Amino acid sequence: MWRLKAVGHKASQSVKDLEEFKHKRREHEKALRQARRDRQLISKRLLLNDDDQEKDLMETDPDPLSPDQICEVLRNVQSGGEEKSAHLGTLRRALRDPRTHLIFTKLENSMYVLVGLLSGNNAQCQLEAARCLHELSHSPHPGVGQSCLPATPYLLTYLSSPSAKLMELCLYTLGNLWPEGAVVREKLLAQGIVPALVNCIQNQRCNLAVVEAAGFTLSQLLQDKDAAERIIPLIMSLVPHLISVLTPDLEFGLGAAVECAWCLHYIVSCTADTASLLNEGLLTHCSNILITLGEAVAKGSTEDGLELLIWPLLRCLGNLLACGVCEAAGCLVGVEDVRLLAALCVFSQTYLTSHCALSRESLWVLNNLTAGSPAFCSALLFFKVVPALLQLLPFSKGINTLVLRILGNVAHNGSGYCIKLTQAGLLPALCATLKMAKSDVVSLSLEVLNLLTASSPQVVDEFISLNGVPLLESIQYNDEEEQRMRASYILDHYLHTHLMITHCD
Numbered sequence: 001m002w003r004l005k006a007v008g009h010k011a012s013q014s015v016k017d018l019e020e021f022k023h024k025r026r027e028h029e030k031a032l033r034q035a036r037r038d039r040q041l042i043s044k045r046l047l048l049n050d051d052d053q054e055k056d057l058m059e060t061d062p063d064p065l066s067p068d069q070i071c072e073v074l075r076n077v078q079s080g081g082e083e084k085s086a087h088l089g090t091l092r093r094a095l096r097d098p099r100t101h102l103i104f105t106k107l108e109n110s111m112y113v114l115v116g117l118l119s120g121n122n123a124q125c126q127l128e129a130a131r132c133l134h135e136l137s138h139s140p141h142p143g144v145g146q147s148c149l150p151a152t153p154y155l156l157t158y159l160s161s162p163s164a165k166l167m168e169l170c171l172y173t174l175g176n177l178w179p180e181g182a183v184v185r186e187k188l189l190a191q192g193i194v195p196a197l198v199n200c201i202q203n204q205r206c207n208l209a210v211v212e213a214a215g216f217t218l219s220q221l222l223q224d225k226d227a228a229e230r231i232i233p234l235i236m237s238l239v240p241h242l243i244s245v246l247t248p249d250l251e252f253g254l255g256a257a258v259e260c261a262w263c264l265h266y267i268v269s270c271t272a273d274t275a276s277l278l279n280e281g282l283l284t285h286c287s288n289i290l291i292t293l294g295e296a297v298a299k300g301s302t303e304d305g306l307e308l309l310i311w312p313l314l315r316c317l318g319n320l321l322a323c324g325v326c327e328a329a330g331c332l333v334g335v336e337d338v339r340l341l342a343a344l345c346v347f348s349q350t351y352l353t354s355h356c357a358l359s360r361e362s363l364w365v366l367n368n369l370t371a372g373s374p375a376f377c378s379a380l381l382f383f384k385v386v387p388a389l390l391q392l393l394p395f396s397k398g399i400n401t402l403v404l405r406i407l408g409n410v411a412h413n414g415s416g417y418c419i420k421l422t423q424a425g426l427l428p429a430l431c432a433t434l435k436m437a438k439s440d441v442v443s444l445s446l447e448v449l450n451l452l453t454a455s456s457p458q459v460v461d462e463f464i465s466l467n468g469v470p471l472l473e474s475i476q477y478n479d480e481e482e483q484r485m486r487a488s489y490i491l492d493h494y495l496h497t498h499l500m501i502t503h504c505d
Contacts, residue, residue, distance in 0.1 A: 145180035175217035215259025222266035294343025418455035
């Protein structure tokens with residue numbers, strides 16, 4: 001059987017070969033996990049001003065303001081009197097163009113003017129100053145974000161503001177600033193960004209727009225390489241709140257659920273305390289929501305962005321299934337509903353062309369679900385899922401290798417399972433994958449074939465009738481030593497012996 005973190009595979013081979021197989025599979029899965037960690041999703045968000053978004057788009061000049069024009073706008077802001085808010089709006093629209101960011105931040109006292117207005121008692125100027133800082137936090141230029149550091153104490157303070165709009169701005173701005181470098185991160189941690197976020201999420205559970213913004217910012221923090229030691233212990237109390245937001249809101253949409261799901265994924269990836277996550281019901285919630293989403297996708301749901309929620313939920317579920325805690329509890333806690341199999345198959349087929357990586361992620365979860373679980377392997381056969389999986393074998397990019405691992409998990413359960421796999425058409429499919437150019441596909445095909453041929457003489461008969469012997473003999477000339485040895489093993493122990501017995505009879 002194949003699983004992300006713990007790998008075992010009972011085949012008819014020596015103990016030494018089995019241990020080598022386990023070791024190689026662990027190393028392979030370790031590399032996959034590291035690749036997932038390396039491809040982090042840290043990004044920046046730009047929150048548009050809903051009040052005058054169309055006006056902004058109409059008035060944005062293709063040419064940025066000159067240094068003199070920016071300087072003039074700043075002077076107007078400083079001495080604007082009652083028009084100060086309007087001048088700030090002009091500055092914000094100018095900062096919408098990234099080419100003006102360096103010009104503005106290099107002007108003397110420019111940032112202190114914004115900070116002064118942010119900390120003032122004029123609510124409208126405060127909001128416009130926050131919008132200007134938000135534009136700067138979204139800058140692609142290195143160093144611009146660091147120039148916003150004088151404003152961070154106020155941004156953190158306003159996370160308890162009565163104005164939801166100001167809170168959103170502050171949250172997205174802080175989330176944008178976090179990736180700016182070690183100096184910014186250390187400053188934000190010292191200023192108490194983690195407890196401020198915890199309080200914000202706990203106190204704003206009913207305002208999904210704020211929860212979405214807080215979820216985005218928290219997900220930025222949780223992707224830090226030191227998150228397991230410096231952040232996770234401080235935010236574990238939030239897990240029930242994050243779980244409660246996973247169900248999409250019919251009026252608000254998917255945004256808050258998506259951000260909270262990513263937060264939970266990063267928590268699962270970093271924490272060793274998976275038992276507490278199971279006790280909070282995370283496995284059950286992820287499973288139930290995926291079943292619901294699978295039914296919606298199967299019915300042809302066209303809701304935009306549905307895959308954005310499916311993705312982090314799959315990662316949460318897959319990583320939790322890979323933890324020994326699930327087995328230690330005596331069963332796969334929270335995933336007793338076999339409808340999850342159908343949902344995973346729907347995702348793997350529906351998103352195969354539009355979001356291939358999501359299809360692969362679905363198969364990865366299905367792999368972890370069937371590894372070591374005779375109940376789910378039986379359900380996979382009972383609900384006739386195998387033919388659908390066989391249709392995916394011609395596809396590359398990791399799709400066919402995962403399918404082969406899932407089939408291996410089923411075959412691992414014994415001869416009865418192997419016979420049913422054969423009846424479902426697995427042998428002709430293996431004859432095709434054994435001819436493929438990809439080395440890992442051929443190796444996995446041989447592993448599955450080894451299990452099948454060891455299970456029953458009837459399986460051997462069918463494979464021989466499919467011209468399987470010449471196919472394996474050709475692999476004996478392969479450059480891969482392991483594949484040559486495996487092909488020889490199957491030929492010598494099952495096929496040639498079976499042919500000799502049949503001939504004698």
